[in-house]
Amino acid sequence: MAWQTQVATKKQKVISEFAHLSQFLEEQQSILLAQLERLDGDILKHRDEFDVLVTGEICRFSTLIEELEEKKERPARELLMDIRSTLIRCETRRCRKPEAVSPELGQRIRDFPQQALPLRKEMKMFLEKLCFELDYEPAHISLDPWTSHPKLLLSEDNQQARFSYKWQKSPDSPQRFDRATCVLAHGGFTGGRHTWVVSVDLAPGGSCTLGVVSKDIRRKGELRLRPEEGVWAVRLAWGFVSALGSFPTRLALEEQPQQVRVSVDYEVGWVTFANAVTQEPIYTFTASFTQKIFPFFGLWGRGSKFSLSSLEGAANLP
Template sequence: MAAASPLRNLEDEVLCSICLDYLRDPVTIDCGHVFCYHCIMKVCESARQPLHCSLCKTAFKTESIRHVWQMASLVESIWRMKADEERQPREERQREQKAEELCGQHLEKLHYYCKDDQQILCVMCRESREHRHHAAVLLEKAAQPHRGKILNHLKVLKGDRDRIQNLQSTGEDEIQALLAKFQNHKQDIASVFEQGHRFLREREQYLLECLEGMEQELTEGRNSHVTKGSEEVVRLGTLITELENKARQPALELLQDPSDIINRYPRKKFWIEKPISPAIKKRAEEFSDKLLSLEKGLRGFHGKLMRDLEYKTMRISLNSQTANGYLSVSPNGKSMVFTGLWMNKYQHGQRFDPEPGVLGSKGFTWGKVYWEVKVDRIWWGAEEEEEAMKYRGETRGVFGSSYVGGFIGITDGYSSPGYRDENEELEEEWSQENGIWPKFCLVGVARESVVRRGFLFTPEEGFWTLQLSSAGVCICTSLEPFQILSYCPRQIGVALDYDGGKVAFTNARTHEFIYEFSSSFSGRIFPFLWLNCMRSRLTLRP
């Protein structure tokens, strides 16, 4: 039996920790542990990426699995040794087992357990002077408490195992259900977009057919117009030639036919026709209205999908430490007004001065985030924006319509902040009549490192903003920004895609897309507001 213990130790070294049997076709992974080839492949097929060793939790890749031929030979040798051991005579093993159960000193069977010395005793040992006065009990009775503890602990371990198996089963069911749900989502996405594509293709074909029909009618009308006009010109040319020849006749010949020449060559009512029929003009105007409606609908669709599907709506507040002294920021940091009075006695290095600007309290270095800015001016009516959109129209659309309106000078520096009274408002109206609209607020984002004492709000300086005034909306990309809307929305949506280098603006009330900046961001990007008008308020939402 002396050789049995080393053999069992060797057996433990060649057992697979997954199937708990001898290694079959052994392979090793990056960490050096060895498994059966089929066992580790089943783990790779059922586990998620990345893969981890079941013993040391070290990550490994399927490509790193290598066969260990030396281990296969060792397993075969140990298996043969065990088979030889099992072929030993039964009587020899019984004698060895009996020898193990005898007292080493008295060669008597072991029946007792000494509680004081925690030793197993035979009858002779129990009666000896050493253990005679100790508490000794039968082996079975002494083992009962230990066996009970083992059984209780075994029950707890089995319960833990069952719970883990139940959790695994439940978790696998949840995972499979969610994966099935994802598959359904894929099908739904493909179906929804296919329906949308089909709908848009049908509408596109409908509009193109309408346009082709009008083109055909207009071409046919032009051909008819040219033909009739040419015929009439020929007829009149013939008549003119005859009369010219008649006029050149001598008086004798002319008087030989004294009949009324005018009656012989009467002036007929010549043909006249409009080149374009009123019906075609009316249909062309209606078609233009349909295109405007399509353009507006697509801008709204673009803005809504961009906000709902791609961006996370953030709760933004303002950092009063960066606010210009003439700005009053609410206690919760959600809104600000231009007071015209210097509110802050102490200067801070973060503060904008003299520009009436302020940064948000939170900057972003990754992700896609969205927030809204509500623009309030006291003299605005509730329906002003809708009326402006209805009657003014927009000056630039997503289909590349030409720009309308004058340029706005951005170098009107904020030299001396103060009240904007009625005279200034009249001056603003006068400026609009002369093609110059002074800004009253800026909405957008800014780099954390922007110069707080400058007055250029361009991307080169770290500002990506829309310029708002009562005359409309402009974008600030250079010293001379240009107008993109002829009305001022009451609520602006700002969508920042840091990783994609984009800042998009939408009309938050109608979801219409307004404009998008493309740039390469570095450092933190903060929400930015600028306000230079009394009786006005900018509010962050939500």
């Protein structure tokens, strides 16, 4: 029954994505065809103006040729006496070299392929999203209270966490973080493709760290957030996002994500982050996993919080 539900959900998502793409393609077709119609009209107008100009030049030269032919029959002395006037008229009748296509119109024609960039971007996002929907299994994860730092307040269903400066009465255990305000999810993965969504709500000055960690991650004392320590994560701070590589790298994004989709391909070794609403890629780590990995969350700043969201809920947001 569970498999049937998953198949039905994936089927509905595929139908929804194709319907969205179909509507977008129709809109883009109307926009691009309208632009081509305007270009075609401007080309025809310019061609008519060009034809009128060329016809006028031909008429003027034909008249001059007829006059020269007539003067050719006169005695040489008369022709030479009038030669200066003839040369001046020839000089003033030079062709103005009309342009078949104006520079401005030519530039518009050359720039037209750029108008299809939104179409190419949407197709790329569609294929990436479809690949995720078909190949990645939604991970129904929950937070593990036995690993949670005492300053993190977990909801009863272990789907939300909030930062508090007040320490909770939490029994000490080897699994619990005692310095880094972090928490892991239950279970973990030793293979397959998995994806989940995290909704982040930061207070001014707050931050949230998302990603995966290896099973033997350091729980006591200082935790260095970098791949060499078994941490593959990004940090959302107030106003910017950083990839926590060997050296933290601030990322240039179109907008600050409030919902982040984390996807893991264990065999390939990919940890991918994307804006769950806009599908804008955030960052991808390449790793070589040799042991179980766990979804990982860090939180800082009074009033900052995060929650685990269903993929269905994220997909339905505008």
